[in-house]
Structure formats: structure tokens, C-alpha cells
Amino acid sequence: MIEVEKKFILSDKEKARLIKNAQFLNWRVFTDIYYDRENFSLTLKDKWLRSREGAFELKLPLQSGTERLADQYEELDDEQKIREALNLSHAESLAADLTTAGYRPICVCKTTRRKYSKEPFTIDVDIVDFQDFTYTLCEIELMVPDKSETESAIQKILNFAKIHRLAITPVRGKVIEYLKRERPNHYHVLVQAGIVKDF
């Protein structure tokens, strides 16, 4: 399955409209550590490696360029597949091998996520704690079985947002927001490379 998602920064009124009559699914708190090398070799390819509560996941881009209406990434959570994607041979644990290969934390954040369902959409409302600041954002997601259906999924999400009168504006994801504020050199390298759009 492929996850197509669009991020929103909601006003209280927009949030109330979106959540009204939605089914509350669950609530969880998790800590993510994102990794890259000193030369930003991973994020310069729009690849995002994290450990979430200790479990590694790698997001690989399914599209290129910054003019996107929604995000589409393939997510790997199988250790062997992550090793293959990173060209990382097996010597010790994945965490140890990543350190040996030069991967270091670039962002640590603790997210409180409230998940809702308005079929067929999933809505995540995230409050992200970066220690020095917090960032609140919402994601509307649709799962599709095949890449050929991603364009229509984007249109469905945009239509769903329109029905709820949500403003369609560019939104920085949590890691990009952190890099812009706290690691401006890394952020500017990604902007220069066309991975991230500055706004």
C-alpha cells in the first residue's frame, strides 16, 4: 500500500469542522530520531531515516521536485530492506552499523498524535515537542494499493479539504520546520538542491 498525505496547519475553527463527526481512533506519544550523514547524503536524495520508539523506518520518495500537491513516500520498516536501500552490510546491529557508516541524529522530536477516521480518510493531529518549541500540524491521509491511483487520491484529499473549508497553503513537515529553525545550514542545502521549497 502507498500512503498519500497532505499536511495542514489548522485554525481552531478549521479543526472543529474537520473533526466534527469523525471517529476518534486512538492517541499515542512517540519519539522519533532522524538520521543523516555529515554530507547530508540521505536527505539530499529526499530519503528520511528514523527510529520511532527504537524501530527503524526509511521513507523513500515516489516523486521528485518541490511542486507537489501532496507527499508520496514508500515506507520500509524491514531491517534487511533498509540495509539494501542504504547499501549497508551486516556486521553488528542496525543502529551500530549506521553509526559506523557515519549516520548521526539530525532531529529528535516527541509527537503526541490523535488519530481520527472519516472514511476513507485518516486524520492525524500532531503536537510535536522539539524541547525548545512545539509545532502543531494535521495530516489527511489516504492509502492506495498502487502508484497509478496516487493522482486521484490527491484530488480526493483536496476535495475533502475543500468540503471542510480548509485553507490550502504550503506546510512544512515537522523535520523541515526543525531544520529551518535549528539547523539552517542543512535546511539551505536542501533548498538549494531543490529537495525543499523555501517559504
Ligand code: V4E
Ligand atoms: C517525508 C519527509 C520527512 C520525514 C517525516 O515525514 P512526516 O510525514 O513529516 O512525519 P510523520 O511523523 O507524520 O510520519 P508518519 O507517522 O506519517 O509516517 S522530513 C521531510 N520530508 C519530506 C518533506 C519535504 N521534502 N518538503 C517539505 C516542505 N516537507 C516534507
